[in-house]
Amino acid sequence: MLETRSSSSTGAAADVLIIGGGINGCGIARDLAGRGLRVVLCEQHDLAAHTSSASTKLIHGGLRYLEYGEFALVRKALAEREVLLRLAPHLIRPMRFVIPHDPSMRPAWMMRAGLWLYDHLARRDWLPASGTIDLRRHPAGAPLQPHWRRAFHYADAWVDDARLVVLNAVDAAARGAQVYTRTRCAALRRAADGWSATLQPLGAPSWTLRARVVVNATGPWAESVLQQQCGLSPRRHLRLVRGSHIVVPRLFRHDDAYLLQASDRRVVFAIPYLDRYTLIGTTDVEHRGDPATARIDADEIDYLCREAARYFRRPLRRSDVVWHYSGVRPLLEDASNDPSAVTRDYLLDLDTAGGAPVLTVWGGKITTYRTLAQEAARCLRAVLPLSAADWTARCPLPGGDLEAVVGSCADPVQAMQRFEAYVGQRWPWLPESCARRWPRAYGTRMLSWLEPARRLADLGEPIAPGLFEAELRHWVECEWACSADDVLWRRSKLGLALGAAEQQRVAAWLQRHMGLGCGTPDKP
Incomplete structure (x- = not known):
């Protein structure tokens, strides 16, 4: 507790x-x-x-930062990708990014040179190198408009940021x-x-x-x-820059993401999200006022829909947006007139x-x-007596010690696959939604409430579809959650799947068990 x-x-x-x-x-x-x-x-x-919960959900070097000469930052970030993948294989997973080639934006030689640097600025132990794709034959071309024929690809990673x-x-x-x-x-x-x-x-x-x-x-x-x-x-x-994202029904069925070269020479990501959706972002807009009040505006929604529509067969409209979120990036002030170019x-x-x-x-x-x-x-160290030994690169984050359960693995992806298989075999009565979501959210920490369970009823009352009292108690007792927004939009993204009445039941459960005035959640 x-x-x-x-x-x-x-x-x-x-x-x-x-x-x-x-x-x-x-x-x-x-x-x-x-x-x-x-x-x-x-x-x-x-x-x-x-x-920190309003990012594009990427662990990445930042391919576009190469254009601004940010080589030291890109190298540092690239070196961290595989470190973090090893420390948190339940939260972070490799992802391939497809860049449809628009020669009017950046010529092929520039793309190849940038990706070669991206491959070689830091050591890669097992993330694959970049390459090219024929979109007329590859599944990544199927959801795109037919005039996109060639693409580049590279590897980065996705993370559950909150x-x-x-x-x-x-x-x-x-x-x-x-x-x-x-x-x-x-x-x-x-x-x-x-x-x-x-x-x-x-x-x-x-x-x-x-x-x-x-x-x-x-x-x-x-x-x-x-x-x-x-x-x-x-x-x-600081220079405060608002970045906004939209979530729409799934635009494609494969697991690759897209990096889209926008008409203003920025980039926009389209990323598989929670199986049923596509996450599209981000914008770069100067923000005035309290960062806590950051909200997407109509122009940002239109911009993201318009840039996505340049590439995908399915047109996007405001009415397609099922969720959106915005966050304010605290960037070091410099002389740049372009928010995208600020370090x-x-x-x-x-x-x-x-x-x-x-x-x-x-x-x-x-x-x-x-x-x-x-x-x-x-x-x-200059002002406090503390150990000089750096340690965080060696110690998994809570739940990331998958090999303690499944044995030695070649890489974090294999460890995660084996852990998911272990959960399915050990608890075959677990609902499919939980058997898929829990390993990716908690890793081995889910065993604290699953190992004592012998049947579904041992997980407590189902408060909403796929949400049992055992998980709610874990959020409250072990993760500082005390409101419906905490659990539905940060500890999980179940708010996307639950209706208003189901969200109200979650809020009521928390109010009973927390003794706090946890209000009805507002959809961000």
């Missing part, structure tokens, strides 16, 4: 207070807790409530970190020897924490936290000049979160 802090707790102490429960904050919490530090993480909303965040927090907590969601850092007071933080839980009295170091991992809020909570003048500035790399800024240290994370992308956390730990 996740611990909760008594309202009478005051004067608690930590080595590091991390503000922000996105991928970078949770990744840093995991790394530092594994090095023996006393870590507290607070997040004012849910884990992955904003930018669950990646949660499992980093789970592992951080298992290693001693204290993780508090729905807890805002209301105030920070800096002294020479540490920080005094006022933490304000939702609906409960505030309490005080003393910390030697503060890590500001608040993503698009990094500047405002420095100014308003820390009382400091930011030494860097996706990160910068770590350790400020010790005015008293106790504060480390601010500027920028970043989900693919490089682990290396960012590792570099953050190295920065903090």
Whole structure:
């Protein structure tokens, strides 16, 4: 059961207070807790409530960044692909991307040169090299308009982004970190020897924490936290760029994704999503105002539909969109007039000049979160006594230890296939939807509620199709979930499959079992 802090707790102490429960904050919490530090993480909303659950769901080098000369970033991200595939084979899987060739956009020699670099900038142990496809004969050509005859292909990976965040927090907590969601850092007071933080839980009295170091991992809020909570003048500035995605009924039946060269020379991805859908994105639009209010607008929907329609036989209209989401990327400000050209790399800024240290994370992308956390730990060696040994590249994320169940495998894909087969053989009575979804969401962690079960009734009442009480209890007791939005749109994407009445039953179950005012979920 996740611990909760008594309202009478005051004067608690930590080595590091991390503000922000996105991928970078949770990744840093995991790394530092594994090095023996006393870590507290607070997040004012849910884990992955904003930018970290609104990505394109890719672990990738960023092929298009090569055009902007971002070779160091691409190399770093490419090196991380196979590391993360090994650490989380249940959440991350290889995916092939098909690029229909439009010679009016980029000539063939440029495509070949870029893909050759993409293949060779970092070591590949088992992801395949790039190549070409005859769309007139390959299944990837079937859903495309007939004038697309030639394509290139390359390999990257897909990730369940919100669950990646949660499992980093789970592992951080298992290693001693204290993780508090729905807890805002209301105030920070800096002294020479540490920080005094006022933490304000939702609906409960505030309490005080003393910390030697503060890590500001608040993503698009990094500047405002420095100014308003820390009382400091930011030494860097962010450019907030909204990226929006739409989900439509499945446009194709194979497992490859598409990288589409848009008419404005950007790229748009079309990705298989949850078996029944296609995910299309993203946009790059300057965002004004509170990042929490980011919403797709009509122009963005029209843009994504229009660019997809340039390639696919099936025309798309606004009415085809079954779901959409938007997130604000915190990009380091530069002189570029084009939001697409702003660097996706990160910068770590350790400020010790005015008293106790504060480390601010500027920028970043989900693919490089682990290396960012590792570099953050190295920065903090200057001000904290922590182990010098880097460890996160060797230790699977919770549930990723599939070989402990299925034995040694040639690669993560084989391990996942064997684990899915094991689940099907061991629990043949499990509904097909659960037998497919649970291994990919939880890996070996699903065994905690499945191994004691002998029949379907042992999983508790079915609250909605494919959703049993055992899974809901796991979300509440082990993953900080307390609202229907938490479980239907972040811990899972069951909100896409469930009707309003079924979603209301989920909200009612949580209200009964949490003792909280968990409201009816709003479809994002």
